Amino acid sequence: MMYTSALRRALRLIPAMAVALALAACDVAPAHLASPPPLGARDTASRSGTGFAAVVARMKPVSEQICRERTPQLDCTFIVVVDDRAGQPPNAFHTRDAQGRPLIGFTTAMIREANDEELALIFGHEAAHYLAGHQARMRESATTGALVGGLLASLSGADQATAQRLANIGAGVGARSYSKDFELEADRLGTVIAWRAGFDPLVGAQFFRRSPDPGNQFLGTHPPNPDRLQLIARTVANLEAGLPI
Template sequence: MRKLIAAATTALLAACTSTTDPVPQQSAAPVAMRDTQSSVSDYYRVAARVEPVAESVCRSFHANKPRGFCDFQVKVNTDPSQPANAYQTIGADGRPIITFNVNMLRSFRNDHEIAFVFGHEAGHQIARHIEQTQANQLAGAVLGGILVAVGGGDARVGVDIGGAIGGRSYSKKFELEADTIAAHIADRAGYNAAIGARTFERTRGSSALLATHPPSTQRMSQVARTIQTINTAKSQGGRAPVAW
């Protein structure tokens, strides 16, 4: 058993990067792409306003974590050949990195969408989704290795398959949680989360995307419910606590 766990851990460390599932934009209709320079400039401008809010929310949940845990780095992938995408990773120094590639930035229609997707990626860190995904991958790899080995097969094949299944086991749940956190962050930063969530209107449900992400209609409904909670708290003179 110890050898199998060690093999699973080694395989996962070799195969996995510390990243959340990306948020690809797959348009149901052609998207009018903006120019690169202004798109990147808008991103940094909005991020400068949203990042302190995301950092504050993160620290409210993780006061005992190292300070870098909530200190978001903001980056742009300038490779024009990459499909529109945004993702969160962990740097070598332990700080979370939020990266938007240039084609994602060019697809945004307004600041609200930038703020919402930034909040979504920050939400993955706040909810500790990378840590949970890696734990699920390890558990799945060990179980897969055991089952295949018991059946007389190559345990390494079971490790690979089990790890892949384990890593995706809660991915849709994690996406909805990140959407909920994003609505709170965008609102607190002064942006309209309902407008921001309309980025989902341009996402079509390919089989690859639906393997890790909920349908766009479900995500928009989740955001709408969160906004209702936020607005109800405001009408009562308070502020809704961030929950997911």
């Protein structure tokens, strides 16, 4: 009976783990999103163009095709948006809109800073997160972590505030446990998507040479940049050799 009561108490603490999960997530959707950028006939635009609109025109249909090939059970129609809030740092993210449709977003700072090859690799990376179901898998890990943290707190007789903090900590640890693996998985599949769209992922990967290296931090959300560069290079070598990815 003591265990059952503690478990029920721990379950009541889980909703608050959303705060920890939001902090642990690798890509967080902003509160405001602009309308989709003026891409014109985005899926039939000239493939010889340059700039963000041209990148999207090439990457979007390829990402959708690979989505249909690998995960036909998903909604594979991507919506592309720009976060035009002033002062936002270079960032890209994936999420779902109010109707549950897959959405890929870029801040204007990212669009200004990255070249076409880099934008293509980043686009592929975010699309890959969606195809791999990383958000759902991270939520599951966070829920498990919150349950464990809350259960241990309840069994120890901790007060409500302490138990809630431990549940939040458990959620954050759970969400971060696989985040580096998810990032590398998205890098690999994102490389394939960019490659199939006709971009050079090795050139795109130079973005990581300019970006601050997070290092190999314990429970960090992103892997070291050298690891990402090596994985992208291996993936391209396999693609060039015609090996299965």
